[in-house]
Amino acid sequence: MLFDLENVQKSYGNYQALKGITLKIQEGSVGLLGPNGAGKSTLIKSLLGLLELSGGSASVLGFRLPEDTHKIRQSIGYMPENDCYLPSMTAVSYVALMGGLTGMPRSQALSRAHETLHYVGLGEARYRKLGGFSTGMKQRVKLAQALVHGPRLVFLDEPTNGLDPQGRDEMLDLIGDVKSRGISVVLSSHILYDVEKVCESMIMLDQGELIHFGTIAALKADRQKSIVEIETKEQNEQFAEILKARGFSVQQQGLRLQVRLVAPQTVQGLLDAAIEEDIQVRRFMPAELTLEKAFLSLLDEHAHKAPAA
Numbered sequence: 001m002l003f004d005l006e007n008v009q010k011s012y013g014n015y016q017a018l019k020g021i022t023l024k025i026q027e028g029s030v031g032l033l034g035p036n037g038a039g040k041s042t043l044i045k046s047l048l049g050l051l052e053l054s055g056g057s058a059s060v061l062g063f064r065l066p067e068d069t070h071k072i073r074q075s076i077g078y079m080p081e082n083d084c085y086l087p088s089m090t091a092v093s094y095v096a097l098m099g100g101l102t103g104m105p106r107s108q109a110l111s112r113a114h115e116t117l118h119y120v121g122l123g124e125a126r127y128r129k130l131g132g133f134s135t136g137m138k139q140r141v142k143l144a145q146a147l148v149h150g151p152r153l154v155f156l157d158e159p160t161n162g163l164d165p166q167g168r169d170e171m172l173d174l175i176g177d178v179k180s181r182g183i184s185v186v187l188s189s190h191i192l193y194d195v196e197k198v199c200e201s202m203i204m205l206d207q208g209e210l211i212h213f214g215t216i217a218a219l220k221a222d223r224q225k226s227i228v229e230i231e232t233k234e235q236n237e238q239f240a241e242i243l244k245a246r247g248f249s250v251q252q253q254g255l256r257l258q259v260r261l262v263a264p265q266t267v268q269g270l271l272d273a274a275i276e277e278d279i280q281v282r283r284f285m286p287a288e289l290t291l292e293k294a295f296l297s298l299l300d301e302h303a304h305k306a307p308a309a
């Protein structure tokens with residue numbers, strides 16, 4: 001089991017950044033999603049044992065927090081969002097130092113640093129100082145230090161930040177390769193395309209609450225049932241107003257209206273509205289769902305459910 005969380009809470013003073021997260025998730029690749037301030041970094045840092053929980057209990061890879069923090073750190077790699085190196089160090093000495101900090105003997109850490117830097121494509125640059133590295137190289141070296149000790153799980157916080165499209169694809173391919181070696185990946189990213197490409201499942205937070213977890217395929221299948229797209233014969237604006245007045249959640253998407261059905265609303269109710277109001281429907285279909293649309297639909301639903309914090 002990757003995580004077993006029971007009512008996990010974390011407060012900063014009076015501010016509750018995690019409001020009781022309960023979930024069990026199996027090993028594999030997991031996307032950690034949520035808008036700014038949702039609590040993603042707080043959750044990662046809590047699960048790494050860097051922050052003390054304010055309430056609840058958690059285990060990571062079967063190790064309990066906080067008793068087994070040391071074992072958790074040995075089994076996990078962490079690629080933080082921000083830069084975390086000394087610019088005057090060479091790549092190899094830095095990655096070896098990070099290996100040493102996880103408890104590896106010095107000589108083993110050094111040989112693993114060479115290996116890992118080759119693995120991330122920085123073999124040629126390993127004796128260069130980090131201060132002169134490009135953004136793409138810095139991201140790779142951060143990945144190398146997360147992998148140097150042979151973890152079972154890596155937390156990757158915005159690993160494609162600042163990368164151009166080619167660099168991003170290369171980073172995602174590397175992450176795919178990490179996965180194929182049996183290492184679990186938790187990917188926190190605002191780029192949902194990246195999450196969809198790399199992850200099988202996802203955890204979604206909003207304002208410190210868990211609003212969804214499960215496989216991405218199941219989420220999309222579930223949302224697909226409740227989101228439909230409609231195109232009318234030049235009556236989109238009028239129909240949107242009619243639907244809004246009847247309590248439907250409607251958005252204009254290019255030439256179509258996208259309608260999210262919330263029980264007890266039904267497709268039949270939508271079509272009845274068109275007939276009653278003399279609206280000519282040209283096209284009517286389930287929305288083609290990307291993770292991005294599913295994400296926005298979940299957030300929209302949560303915003304309507306939850307009182308603002």
Ligand SMILES: Nc1ncnc2c1ncn2[C@@H]1O[C@H](COP(=O)(O)OP(=O)(O)OP(=O)(O)O)[C@@H](O)[C@H]1O
Nearest residue numbers: 012015016017034035036037038039040041042043
């Ligand atoms: N050290 C801290 N002291 C006080 N408040 C904090 C601290 N760290 C985070 N917060 C607050 O806790 C909330 C959650 O922050 P967190 O960084 O976990 O969110 P996030 O989902 O990672 O956001 P982002 O996507 O912007 O990185 C935010 O409202 C943030 O302002």
